[in-house]
Amino acid sequence: MREKEYFPDGTVIDDWFYDLSVPDIKSGALFAVTDYGAKSDGKVYTKEIQNAIDAAHAAGGGTVYVPNGTYMSGALYLKRGVNLYIEKGGVLKGSDDISDYPPCETRIEGETCVYFPALVNADGLDGFVMSGGGVIDGSGEKSWRAFWLRREWNPDCTNKDEQRPRLVYISNSKNVIISGLTLQNSHFWTTHLYRCERVKYINCRILSPREPVKAPSTDAIDIDVCRDVLVKNCYMAVNDDAVALKGGKGAYADTLPENGANERVIIEDCEYGFCHSCLTCGSESIHNRNIIMRRVKVNGALNLLWLKMRPDTPQLYEYITIEDISGNMASFLHIRPWTQFFDLGCREDIPLSRAEHITIRRCGAECNTYCDAERNDEQYRLRDFKFEDINVKAVNAEFDADIFDGADVKNVTVRRL
Numbered sequence: 565m566r567e568k569e570y571f572p573d574g575t576v577i578d579d580w581f582y583d584l585s586v587p588d589i590k591s592g593a594l595f596a597v598t599d600y601g602a603k604s605d606g607k608v609y610t611k612e613i614q615n616a617i618d619a620a621h622a623a624g625g626g627t628v629y630v631p632n633g634t635y636m637s638g639a640l641y642l643k644r645g646v647n648l649y650i651e652k653g654g655v656l657k658g659s660d661d662i663s664d665y666p667p668c669e670t671r672i673e674g675e676t677c678v679y680f681p682a683l684v685n686a687d688g689l690d691g692f693v694m695s696g697g698g699v700i701d702g703s704g705e706k707s708w709r710a711f712w713l714r715r716e717w718n719p720d721c722t723n724k725d726e727q728r729p730r731l732v733y734i735s736n737s738k739n740v741i742i743s744g745l746t747l748q749n750s751h752f753w754t755t756h757l758y759r760c761e762r763v764k765y766i767n768c769r770i771l772s773p774r775e776p777v778k779a780p781s782t783d784a785i786d787i788d789v790c791r792d793v794l795v796k797n798c799y800m801a802v803n804d805d806a807v808a809l810k811g812g813k814g815a816y817a818d819t820l821p822e823n824g825a826n827e828r829v830i831i832e833d834c835e836y837g838f839c840h841s842c843l844t845c846g847s848e849s850i851h852n853r854n855i856i857m858r859r860v861k862v863n864g865a866l867n868l869l870w871l872k873m874r875p876d877t878p879q880l881y882e883y884i885t886i887e888d889i890s891g892n893m894a895s896f897l898h899i900r901p902w903t904q905f906f907d908l909g910c911r912e913d914i915p916l917s918r919a920e921h922i923t924i925r926r927c928g929a930e931c932n933t934y935c936d937a938e939r940n941d942e943q944y945r946l947r948d949f950k951f952e953d954i955n956v957k958a959v960n961a962e963f964d965a966d967i968f969d970g971a972d973v974k975n976v977t978v979r980r981l
Contacts, residue, residue: 566582571828571854571856571883572854572855572856572883572884572885572921572923573853573854573882573883573921575828575854577830578792578828580762580792581792581794581830584764584766584796586693586695586741586743586744586766587647587693587741589627589647589649589693589695590627590629590649590696592625592626592627593620593623593625593626593627594626594627594629594649595616595617595619595620595623595626595627595628595629596616596629596630596631597609597612597613597616597628597629597630597631597635598631598633599616600612600613600615600616600619601615602616602635602637603635604633604634604635606634606636607636608636608637608638608659608661608664609635609636609637610637610638610639610640610659610664613628613635613637613640613656614640614641616628617640617641617642617643617646618643620643620645620646621643621644621645621646624645625644625645625646626645626646626647627646627647627648627649628646628647628648628649629649629651630648630649630650630651630654630655630656630696630698631651631653631654632651632652632653632654633653633654633655634654634655634657635654635655635656635657636657636658636659636703637656637657637658637659637664637683638658638659638661638664638665638683639664639665639666639680639681639682639683639685639729640683640684640685641681641685641686641687642684642685642686642689642692643689644689644690645692646692647692647693647694647695648684648692648693648694648695649693649694649695649696650694650695650696650697650698650699650700650745651696651697651698652696652697652698653697653698654696654698654699655698655699655700655701656683656684656698656699656700656701657701657702657703658683658700658701658702658703658704658729658731658750658751659703660703660704660705660706660707660751662680662707662727662728662729665680665681665682665683665729666680666681667679667680667681668680668681670733670735671733671735671756671758671788671822672724672730672753672756673723673724673813673848674788674810674811674812674813674814674817674823674848674849675812675813675814675822675848676822679724680727680728680729680730681729681730681733682729682730682731682732682733682756683700683702683729683730683731683732684700684731684732684733685732685733685734686733686734686735686737686740687734687735687736687737688735688736688737689734689737689740690737690738690739691738691739691740692737692739692740692741693740693741693742693743694732694740694741694742694743694745695741695742695743695744695745696744696745697744697745698745698746699745699746699747699748700731700732700745700746700747700748701748701749702729702731702748702749702750702751702754703749703751704728704749704750704751704752704772704779704782705749705777705779707726707727707728707751707752708751708777708778708779708780709777710726711726711728711780712777712778712780714726722905723752723780723781728751728752729751729752730750730751730752730753730754730755730756731747731750731751731752731753731754731755732747732754732755732756733755733756733758734755734756734757734758734760734763735757735758735759735760736758736759736760737760737761737763738760738761738762738763739761739762740760740762740763740764741763741764741766742755742763742764742765742766742768743764743765743766743767743768744766744767744768745768745769746768746769746770746771747768747769747770747771747784748769748770748771748772749771749772749773749779750772750779750782751782752781752782753781753782753783753786754770754772754782754783754784754785754802755770755784755785755786756786756788757785757786757787757788757790757793758788758789758790759788759789759790759824760790760791760793761790761791761792762791762792762793763790763792763793763794764793764794764796765785765794765795765796765798766794766796766797766798767796767797767798768798768799769798769799769800770784770785770798770799770800770801770802770806771800771801771802772801772802772803772804773803774803774838778803779802779803779804780803780804781804782802782803782804783802783804783805783806783808784800784802784805784806784807784839785800785806785807785808786808786810787807787808787809787810787826787829788810788811788826788848789810789811789812789822789823789824789825789826790826790827790829791826791827791828792827792828792829793826793828793829793830794829794830794832795807795829795830795831795832795834796830796832796833796834797833797834798834798835799834799835799836799837800834800835800836800837800839800842801836801837801838801839802838802839803838803839803840804839804840805839805840805841805844805870806836806839806840806841806842806843806844806865807829807831807842807843807844807857808841808844808846809826809829809843809844809845809846809849809852809855810826810848810849811823811824811825811826811848811849811850811851811852812824812848812849812850812877813847813848813849813850813874813876813877814876814877814907814909815876815877815878815907815908815909815910815911815915816909816911817850817877817878818850818851818878823850824850824851825850825851825852825853826849826851826852826853826855827852827853827854828853828854829852829854829855829856830855830856830857830858831843831856831857831858831860832856832857832858832859832860833859833860834860834861835860835861835862835863836860836861836862836863836864836865836891837863837864837865838864838865838866839865839866840865840866840867840870841865841866841867841868841869841870841898842857842860842862842865842867842868842869842893843855843857843868843869843870843886844867844869844870844871844872845870845871845872845879845881845884845919846870846871846872846873846874846879846902847872847874847902847904848877849872849874849877849879849881850877850878850879850880851879851880851881851882852880852881852882852884853880853882853883854883855883855884855885856884856885856887857869857885857886857887857889858885858886858887858888858889859887859888860888860889860890860891861889861890861891862889862890862891862892862893862929863891863892864892864893865891865893865894866893866894866895867893867894867895867897867898868886868889868893868895868896868897868898868929868931869884869886869896869897869898869924870895870898870899871898871899871919872900872902873899873900873901873902873917873919873940873943873944874901874902874903874906874917875901875902875903875906875908875914875915875943876906876907876908876909876911876914876915877915877917878915878916878917879917879918879919879944880917880918880919880920881917881918881919881920881922882918882919882920882921882922883921884921884922884923885922885923885924885925886922886923886924886925886927887923887924887925887926887927888926888927889926889927889928889929890927890928890929891929891930892929892930892931893929893931894931894932894933895931895932895933895934895936896927896929896931896933896934896935896956896958897924897934897935897936897937898933898936898937899919899936899937899938899946899967900936900937900938901940901943901944914942914943916943916944916945917943917944917945918944918945918946918947919944919945919946919947920945920946920947920948920949921947921948922948922949922950923949923950923952924949924950924951924952924954925950925951925952925953925954926952926953926954927953927954927955927956928954928955928956929956929957930956930957930958930981931956931957931958931959932958932959932960933958933959933960934956934958934960934961934962934963934978935962935963935964935967936960937967938967939966939967945969946967946968946969947968947969947970948968948969948970948972949968949970949971949972950971950972950974951971951972951973951974951976952972952973952974952975952976953974953975953976954975954976954977954978955976955977956976956977956978956979957978957979957980957981958978958979958980958981959980959981961978961979961980963978
């Protein structure tokens with residue numbers, strides 16, 4: 565019998581988090597995209613692939629099958645009862661023409677607005693699987709180059725100014741499994757969950773380059789107002805945050821019904837290559853609770869844990885545990901104000917944010933900076949941080965306990981590199 569485990573606030577971890585079974589969606593009714601006219605010839609077949617999805621839905625459910633080859637498409641919309649299986653050697657490849665992604669109402673960067681959909685979209689679905697050994701590729705390089713050229717022309721341009729789609733966007737859905745796929749080269753965020761429950765990423769690879777062209781804002785997994793999310797046995801190497809907890813932004817973001825908390829998220833047994841951060845709270849985030857990152861290996865991340873403290877947004881980051889970490893990164897712990905696109909609107913005061921009940925334990929790492937944090941009582945409070953059984957080598961080994969209102973430090977060794 566498995567010993568009970570607990571979230572940081574003492575809540576028992578539900579059995580759902582331990583079930584790693586993936587349904588065999590290839591054994592049922594298959595709707596091959598090639599049967600509906602899609603070809604592996606470099607042309608765009610959005611209508612044909614969508615017809616396969618629609619046919620599976622009309623038949624009462626089934627699996628859309630992407631065989632060996634590369635099949636190009638614009639925005640696709642999964643429907644009730646429809647799964648997606650990409651065979652090993654198969655590639656669902658996104659068009660690099662933004663006109664293949666007609667604007668619609670969507671959620672992006674902490675707000676609901678009219679913007680561009682993803683390559684694969686799913687809304688209001690219960691119980692679907694995306695699996696196989698294949699690839700979903702965004703073909704993002706054209707928009708990456710355009711983004712950096714636009715930034716050179718206008719350093720103040722926003723992430724949305726360069727018109728670009730995400731790779732996968734799943735909203736208002738539950739009981740979702742993404743397994744065995746390689747998700748890569750997204751124009752914008754790679755996968756984005758909004759208002760979802762019970763979502764599992766199992767044995768996935770999520771990739772975007774930092775050279776020769778940096779892939780801007782290609783977060784691996786953005787979790788936005790979600791509950792019960794498992795990221796298990798995944799490899800993430802992207803040119804932005806790997807797992808980022810979102811939820812809303814703005815001076816009164818905590819009062820808007822479309823915003824909210826992320827609760828009960830576990831990231832475990834994963835490996836990280838280069839990324840801006842393995843786990844980030846922010847930059848559009850108002851409340852994260854019961855978050856665990858454990859048993860991960862890091863090779864070249866800029867930050868292990870990054871708490872982005874926005875002065876224009878009320879934030880509460882609480883009951884977060886980081887444990888059993890090994891590897892190397894630039895900063896072990898990074899807590900700083902985040903002022904990009906600062907906007908208080910009509911609010912005159914700075915909303916006070918909090919980060920509390922944060923535990924970091926059983927870690928061994930090499931880094932440039934052990935604790936890159938500052939106290940800022942006017943903007944945020946850091947309370948009840950626990951550091952336990954940590955062995956770190958750092959170029960900058962400084963640690964100031966006075967940054968925190970309550971720092972419990974036990975068996976911590978930080979040696980200078």
